Amino acid sequence: MARRKKSDVSSDLITDRPEHPLDEFCRACGVPADHVEAYVAEGIIEAHGSSPARWRFSQMSLVRMRRARRLENDLGLNPAGVALAFELLAEIERLKNRLGRYEDMADNHSSED
Numbered sequence: 001m002a003r004r005k006k007s008d009v010s011s012d013l014i015t016d017r018p019e020h021p022l023d024e025f026c027r028a029c030g031v032p033a034d035h036v037e038a039y040v041a042e043g044i045i046e047a048h049g050s051s052p053a054r055w056r057f058s059q060m061s062l063v064r065m066r067r068a069r070r071l072e073n074d075l076g077l078n079p080a081g082v083a084l085a086f087e088l089l090a091e092i093e094r095l096k097n098r099l100g101r102y103e104d105m106a107d108n109h110s111s112e113d
Contacts, residue, residue, distance in 0.1 A: 019048060019056035029065045036065070042079040044068050044086060 024035055033052065038045045040055075045064050047055040068082045077085060 019058055019061070022047075022052055022055045022057070025055075025057040025062065025065075028062060029069065031069065038079045039065060039068060039082070042083040044079065045082050054056070 011066040020028070021035055022036065026036060029036070036045070036047075037052060039045050045057065045061040045068070047057060047061070064086075068079075068086075071077050071082050071085050075081075075085075
């Protein structure tokens, strides 16, 4: 089994530890700390800890931050726009799930006939 180098922050973040300090998180996402702070303030990512110096980030925050960066770069959204986009994407997912349940019920009902 091949061992990863300790300097490979991105692969280390994704696979090894559940939470990561701000500086490590910033390196993995390629963003400065003030950018991360803006995303925390908008509720896009969650920081655990009482202050930026104590913040720790989960793997899910890393995934969300990377998605946020894509929305920001591809669509020119600011943090508030990214937060809205995430809300809308979550609502679309809920509606798709609901529609799928209705379709399953309809299929079950029609197969009983």
